[in-house]
Amino acid sequence: MTLEIIGIFVLWTFLFGYLVVASIDFGAGFFNAYSLLTGKQRILTNIIQRYLSPVWEVTNVFLVFFFVGIIGFFPKTAFYYGTTLLVPASIALILLAIRGSYYAFETYGSRGHKGYSFMYGLAGLFIPAALSIVLTISEGGFVHMINESPTLDYEALFTSPLTWSIVVLSLSSVLYISSVFLTWYANKAGDLDATRLMRKYALIWALPTIITAGGIMVELRSHNLEHYENMLDIWWAFALSLLLFIGTVWLLWSKRSYGLAFVLLGGQFLIAFFSYGFAHLPYLLYPHLTIYDSFTNEAMAIALIVAFIAGLALLIPSLYLLLRLFLFNKDYVRGKKENNHA
C-alpha cells in the first residue's frame, strides 16, 4: 500500500462515517418537521433530543476532519475544489450552521419555535443535496480551465441528469438510513408508535434509494466510461451490497431484528461506498487531478499518519464511552430519570 492509498483510505473512511451519522441526523430532523406538519408531533421529538443532541458536534467533526484531512494529504485539492466549490460549499456551510445552532437554541434554550423547526428540517435535506454536488463534479466534465484557473460550468452542471440523480440518491438514502436507524432506536426505547411510523418510512424510502443508485451507474456509462468500466470490474461487490439491501428490507418487512437490519444497511452502504470510491481511483477530479499528482510530500504524509494513529488511540475509547452512555444505555434510551442520587 502506498502512502497515497493510505491517505485516501483514511479520508474516505471518515467520509463514510459522516455519511452514516449525518444521514441519521438529517433524516430525523426532516421527519420531525414533517410530523409537526401532519400533526403527529412529538412522536419523534423525544428521540431526537435523547439521541441527537449529545452527539451533534461529533457528527460535525467528521465533516471537518474530512475537509481538513484532504487539504493535508492532497493539498492540490484546495486549488481545484476550493475555487470551484465556493458557492455550493458556502450554502452547505450556512445550512449546517442553522442546524447546529438549532440544537443549542431549541434544545437547551427555549423550546418550540415552529419556524425554526421547519428550517432545521429543510436544511437537513438541502445539505446533502449541496454536498453531493461534489461527487457529481468529481466525475469530470463540469470543470474547465480558464486562464489557468478551474471554473465551474453551472449550466452544464444543472442541466445534467447525472447531477439530479445524485441529488435524489443523496436525499432518499438520507431518509432511508435515518428511518432504519430510528426504527431500531425507537423499538429499543419501547416506543411502539414511533417504531411503527419509522418502519413505514423506511419501507417507503428503500425503493427510490435502490432505483436511483442503479440509475446512476447507467448514467455514468455515458458520462464517464472509465469509471463505469472500473465499477463493472468489481460487479460482485455491488451485487453483495444489493443482497444486503434485500436482507434489510426483508427484516423490516417481517418486523424482526431491527438491530440486524441496521447492521445490514451499514454493510450495504459500506460496500457500495468503498467500491464506488475504489473504482474512482486514481482520480480525485476527472481528468485534472489524481491522488498521485496532488499528493503532499513524504514528510508531511508520515507526520499526518502518525498524528492520525495517535489521535485514534485517544478517540476510540472516548467514542466508545459516548456511545455506551447515550446509545447503548438502556435506561437512558428509554428516558428513565436517573436516580442514583444519594
Add this chain to the structure above:
Amino acid sequence: MNEESVFFSRVLTELTLSFHIIYATIGVGVPLMIMIAQWVGIKKNDEHYILLARRWARGFVITVAVGVVTGTAIGMQLSLLWPNFMELAGNIIALPLFMETFAFFFEAIFLGIYLYTWDRFENQKKHLLLLIPVAVGASFSAVFITIVNAFMNAPQGFDVLNGELVNISPLLAMFNPAMPTKVAHVVVTAYMTSAFVLAAIAAFRLLKGSNHIYHKKALFLTMKVGLVFSIATAIIGDFSGKYLAEYQPEKLAAAEWHFETEESAPLILYGILDDGEVKYAIEIPFALSILAHFNPTAEVIGLDQFPADETPPLYIHYLFDIMVTIGMSMVVLSGLYWLGTKLKWAFVNSKWYRWLIVLGGPASIIAIEAGWWLAEVGRQPWILRGIMRVEDAATTSPHVDIMLILFAGLYLVLGVGSIVVLTRMFRKNPVEQEIEDRHVEKGGDIL
C-alpha cells in the same frame, strides 16, 4: 474581476474571524472557569460554586454551538477563499490543522458527556474529571490553530528551490519563532477575557437588585482569576514585543509609529497621524528599546528599512493603543478589586465600581478584536510573510460578494439568536429560584 474577488475575500474572512473569535475566546476560557468553580465547590463543600459551574456550563453550550459552526465556516472558507494559500500551506503546515480537529473531537465528545451527566454521579469529583478533557481539548484547539497563524507570520521548515518546495519539515514549521509568544498570548487572553466577561455578568446581577451571596462569590472568584491572567498577559505581551523586534520588525515599527531606525527609541502611545506627522502623542523615553530588546539604549529598526509596498498600514497603531489600554486597565481594575476586598475598602463594592466591572466584560472582547486585527493587518501585504502576498492567494471565483451577504446574514441570526436565548435562559430561571428548587428536591440538606 480578480481585484474584486481579493477585496471581498478579505472582507468575508475578516468578518468570519471577527465574529468567530468572540465565541472561540469564550469557548477556550470558560471550560477552565467552570472547572475552577466546580473544584472550589468540592473543596469548600459549598453548593454555590457547584451551581455556578452548572449555570456557566448551561450558558457555555450556547456559545460553544456558535463557536463550532463559525469555526467550521472559517475552516472551510480558508480553502474556498484562499485556495492558492491553502495549496501551499497544506504542504507545510497541515499537521497542526489536522491535530486541531482531533483536539476538538475530543472536546466535543466529553462536553456532550459532561452536560448530560449532571447528578448521574454520586461523587462530584468523578463528574469534574469529565471536564478535564473538555478544558484540555478546548485549549489545545487554540494552541494548534494559533500555531498555523504563527507560521503565517514566521514561516520556516521548508526551502523553495526553483519554485518547488523542498526539505519540508512539519515539526520545524510548527515550532516557528512566532509560536511561543503567540500561542501563550492567545490562550492566556482567552482565560482573562472569559473571567472578565463572567465577572461582568455577576456585577450586573448585583447592580440589578439581586444581593445574593452567590453573585458576590462569583464576582470575587472571577476577578481573582482575571487578575492572574491579565498580569500574565502583560508579561507575555512584553515578550511578543521582543519577538517582533527580532523577526517581524516592520510590524512592530508600524504599530509603534517608529519611522527611523535609532538607538534609545521612545515608545509612542496614543496620538494621531497627520500628514505623516505624529501629533498629541505621549512619548515614553527609552521604552520602545526596552520593549524590543530589554535594553534602554538598544537600536530598534524603523520603517525606513522596508520598501513602502512591504509595510503594513499605519492605522494598526490605534489598534495597539486600544488593546494595551484595555489590558492594562483590566489589571488595575481587578487588582484594586482584589486588594480592596482583602482590606475592606468600601469603594470596590460601590455602584460605580461595579459598573466599571460590567464595562470590563465587553471591553475585554474589544481588546481581543483589536489584538487580532493588529496581528492580521500588521502582517500585510503578506499572507505568508515574505513568501506569498494576499492578492496572490485569493480565489478567482466571481461570486464572493454574494457569499459575503449570505454569511453576514447568518452571523446576524446567530449573534442575535445566541443573545436572546442566553438572556431568556437565565431570566426564566434566576439563581434564587434554582437554589430553592434544589433544596426542595433534596429535602433541604445541602449536598
